[in-house]
Amino acid sequence: MLNGNSRTAFRVVVCRDHDHAAGGVDLVGLSKTLALPLVGRAELTECDWVLCVNEGQLVICASQQDKYGGPVYATLGPVGGRHFATLYRHQPLAKAIGRSVTTVVDATAGLGQDSFLIAGYGPRVIAMERSPIVAALLNDGLRRGREQNAATARIVDRISLQQGDAQSLLPLLQPPPDVVYIDPMFPPKRRKSALAKKEIRTLRTLVGDDSDAHKLLQVACAVARRRVVVKRPDHAPPLAPNPTVSHKGKLVRYDVYVTKGIAKYHE
Ligand SMILES: C[S@@+](CC[C@H](N)C(=O)[O-])C[C@H]1O[C@@H](n2cnc3c(N)ncnc32)[C@H](O)[C@@H]1O
Incomplete structure (x- = not known):
């Protein structure tokens, strides 16, 4: 390899x-x-x-x-004793995903931290991961998440994993999802992700740089009923020009591309 x-x-x-x-x-x-x-x-x-x-x-x-660095694994659960779901509604990711959303595809699931955040907000999440090794780690994280306390298990139960390339899997979904979320690897330098440095280094070694992310965005825009959300480091240009709106976090931003389903942008 x-x-x-x-x-x-x-x-x-x-x-x-x-x-x-x-x-x-x-x-x-x-x-x-x-x-x-x-x-x-x-x-x-x-x-x-x-x-x-x-x-x-x-x-x-x-x-x-x-x-x-040490072992890397998928952890789906509360961080620092506080539950993501209760912290989450006013955060930029929640705003980018939007209200009244029932299905979200996390097309670049990785170790599932963003899938867990999004599911914590309420929607069902289909987590797609093309690396079979990373998908195996995520599958084990989901298994352990279901065995945690009831609140965590309820959130994890809303996540289903599909192993494969989202470019091929997305067009097969019936009905199509409301939102597609994309968090591709980004070339090194001040990359901020839901994952800490060690996890990112390991993922990069295993899966490379996701240099086809712009193609995934095109497919996602053709499939999502309402919008596509792309996570970017704050210093990086958008993956495609003219996002409808961007929600800025501390070190990352979420670029929202409203798709054919709705004429007007609603937060
Ligand atoms: C930066 S990581 C995502 C981290 C994730 N957001 C998290 O919270 O753990 C990017 C992941 O997306 C996966 N990926 C990239 N392109 C993909 C595609 N077209 N289909 C499925 N998975 C993809 C990579 O294999 C990698 O594991």
């Missing part, structure tokens, strides 16, 4: 020498589904990225952890 940026060769493996009974994660099944080698700890090389179970959760980490 090649990293899309540096073209450095690495391989992703599933490591069987971990506590896989505790987490309910089937590592043998995962290695078959993802067509990744199942290896023991002694067989790991310094070029490996390792899928394994750590404290009951599916994680990925580099065998060179000093270079890339």
